[in-house]
Amino acid sequence: MMADWSVPLADVIIDEGDLEAVVATYRSGWLSMGPRIEEFEQGFAAYLGVRHAIAVSSGTAALHLMCLASGLGPGDEVVVPSMTFVATVNAVRYTGATPVFADIAGPLEPWLSAPTCEAVIGPRTRAILYVAYGGHAGQLAAVADLAQDRGITLLQDAAHAVGTRLDGHQLGSIGRASAFSFFSNKNLAIGEGGMVTTDDDQLAAAVRLLRSHGMTTLSWDRHRGHAAGYDVVALGFNYRMDEPRAALGRRRLERLDAENAQRAELDARYRQRLADTVACAMAPADGVQPAHHIFTIVLADGVDRTAFREALRDEGVQTSVHYPPAHRFSIHSDDAPQLPLTDAYAATTVTLPLFAHMSLPQQDRVIAAVTASQA
Ligand SMILES: Cc1ncc(COP(=O)(O)O)c(C=O)c1O
Numbered sequence: 001m002m003a004d005w006s007v008p009l010a011d012v013i014i015d016e017g018d019l020e021a022v023v024a025t026y027r028s029g030w031l032s033m034g035p036r037i038e039e040f041e042q043g044f045a046a047y048l049g050v051r052h053a054i055a056v057s058s059g060t061a062a063l064h065l066m067c068l069a070s071g072l073g074p075g076d077e078v079v080v081p082s083m084t085f086v087a088t089v090n091a092v093r094y095t096g097a098t099p100v101f102a103d104i105a106g107p108l109e110p111w112l113s114a115p116t117c118e119a120v121i122g123p124r125t126r127a128i129l130y131v132a133y134g135g136h137a138g139q140l141a142a143v144a145d146l147a148q149d150r151g152i153t154l155l156q157d158a159a160h161a162v163g164t165r166l167d168g169h170q171l172g173s174i175g176r177a178s179a180f181s182f183f184s185n186k187n188l189a190i191g192e193g194g195m196v197t198t199d200d201d202q203l204a205a206a207v208r209l210l211r212s213h214g215m216t217t218l219s220w221d222r223h224r225g226h227a228a229g230y231d232v233v234a235l236g237f238n239y240r241m242d243e244p245r246a247a248l249g250r251r252r253l254e255r256l257d258a259e260n261a262q263r264a265e266l267d268a269r270y271r272q273r274l275a276d277t278v279a280c281a282m283a284p285a286d287g288v289q290p291a292h293h294i295f296t297i298v299l300a301d302g303v304d305r306t307a308f309r310e311a312l313r314d315e316g317v318q319t320s321v322h323y324p325p326a327h328r329f330s331i332h333s334d335d336a337p338q339l340p341l342t343d344a345y346a347a348t349t350v351t352l353p354l355f356a357h358m359s360l361p362q363q364d365r366v367i368a369a370v371t372a373s374q375a
Helices: 016-028 035-048 059-069 086-094 114-118 140-150 201-211 219-223 243-274 305-314 340-348 360-374
Strands: 052-056 077-081 098-102 104-106 109-112 125-131 153-157 177-181 194-198 295-298 349-352
Touching: 016 243, 035 052, 035 194, 035 243, 052 059, 052 201, 059 086, 059 125, 059 153, 059 177, 059 194, 059 201, 077 086, 077 109, 086 098, 086 125, 104 340, 109 125, 114 140, 125 140, 140 153, 194 201, 243 295, 243 360, 305 349, 305 360, 340 349
Parallel strands: 077 098, 077 125, 125 153, 153 177
Antiparallel strands: 052 194, 104 109, 177 194, 295 349
């Protein structure tokens, strides 16, 4: 049962048009990959301004296939943040490559920087997997320059960054490839789903092949009479998306920019009204139009975070922590590096509610609860 929050951390509205699109898909009788996937992929590629968008079953699948199709494997090292969802790190390990943790850029900048990446680059570094934390571009431009100078592949975990622009370019069009998530709490939520985007024809072909068992044709090709049989040419997976979710994704893409603009207004209002109370992370930056996936604050030294979150909970305000740092999880901590900025941020950050249709009274309730608890 869902808890009865006055202000949930995130919320999704599925409107009547969405429902009709999904019902029409079920009525069509074709449920797995088919015309709606093609439409969603084409719409997403056009929206980003890239040559290829390949829909898959989750953001994690998108990360895994992007890493594999980039040629990562045993013996390779990949620079990753620890301040991310653990799937970023796991995806590197699935390929046999070794994730190498780098620290975040600063106390209120929870993303990698060129100097923190540079500090861990070695002879075996093949790629940097940059996470646009919160839907902000952060130091991506400088990290991209560094990757280019060093001849290292730049990949992006853009799970938070659907719709983010940097100097007018969609973030997911920067670097060799990007992976998106359409999980239920994301800006473009369809339940479960993901997308790999790239301008690299070879990488795209490899992702398409690996998405469906390494088979050279799809059921949809055979259904349309475009193919009679198939060969299996690689050790692939079943990472396909289904048609109802693609139909929902296509609809939601139409209103993504409008919803991200609503998030931007709420983000600015939080900043303005909390300015004298608490430190807000991820300050606005020139040339960046963020997707505003989440809004995070950083509590002052000595403030009890558990008590703070309980005080907000008592006001019906749901909070979260993005993230427990990946290098501290048992599975990744054998050789835990020193990441002082990551550790400090992880210990003091709190994520406040943010979603496109959050009402001003709901936001005021959050602001009042934060202000009262800091008094
Ligand atoms: C930064 C980041 N990377 C990867 C993922 C994994 O995406 P998914 O849940 O769609 O597998 C998520 C979200 O869950 C995420 O926030």
